[in-house]
Amino acid sequence: MATEALTEKEYMRSGHMGCPGCGLASTIRLVMKVLGKNTIVVMIPSCVGPISANYPNSVFDVPCFHSAFEIAAPTAAGIAAALKVQGRDDIIPVAFAGDGGTFDIGLQSLSGAADRDDNFIYICLDNEAYMNTGIQSSSSTPQNVWTMTTPGGRQGKKKKFMQIIAAHRMPYAATASFGHPHDLMAKVERAKGFKGTRFIHTLTPCPTGWRMAEDLSAKSAMLAVETKIFPLYEIINGTEYRITHEPQGLPVSEYTKIQGRYRHFTGEDVTRLQKQVDEDWERLVAQTKGIC
Helix, strand or coil: CCHHHHCCCCCECCCCCCCCCCHHHHHHHHHHHHHCCCEEEEECCCCHHHHHCCCCCCCECCCEEECCHHHHHHHHHHHHHHHHHCCCCCCEEEEEEECHHHHHCCHHHHHHHHHHCCCEEEEEEECCCECCCCCECCCCCCCCCCECCECCCCCCCCCCHHHHHHHCCCCEEEEEECCCHHHHHHHHHHHHCCCCEEEEEEECCCHHHHCCCHHHHHHHHHHHHHCCCCCCEEEECCCEEEECCCCCCCCCHHHHCCCHHHCCCCHHHHHHHHHHHHHHHHHHHHHHCCCC
């Protein structure tokens, strides 16, 4: 990673209103340390809202724009277009949105912006449910996991969103986790070097919604990677896959046992999850070799 990405300067002020242990807040802080002062932030109603603070205040030490829930991507695209008219190519618009505003409500507008290859970076902050409004299931919620609207476990499967992103053939897309901060920051730095629509899918544990202690947020983010549940990789132009961290291959039970949302899982459920994770990993490895 470039040296400037490791600066001590903070572009996210202290005093945000997120919950203790919030994975979104930690991720946003790391992203902003890399993007730096020449950034315009787009935020939407979600957990990003209270973290960002209520208008007219903001925790960001850069200009920011509070958009509607479903239009984070086109809002950032509009800002990019205005900067182009002004001849400013030194400022990066970045959109922060959760899984609800990305996987579900914002998918259509994100797809349109990606189709036009509008020039901005999109950070998906995935805590795997609609946490800000009461822990409702989203299409990012894993199968059989507890939420307030799926007390017996969600029936649907988590959407393979990076496959959708790859289909758009974006210049750069990647997965990242603040449990592996150097990998996350390196990918933000790498994204800065591309033009067009760039997408980074981050896993951002929510102690409140995941039913775990506040001090387990970083550990759960790390375990998601090391158990291969959330592998770290990047995709160039929708076709070139590269794994950026070789996971330890820990059993998925190491990840599930520290979260209350998995408390109802039986041994059979964990075995089934392990089988699915192993199959998904093999498929990803095959993609990096150009087999799939």
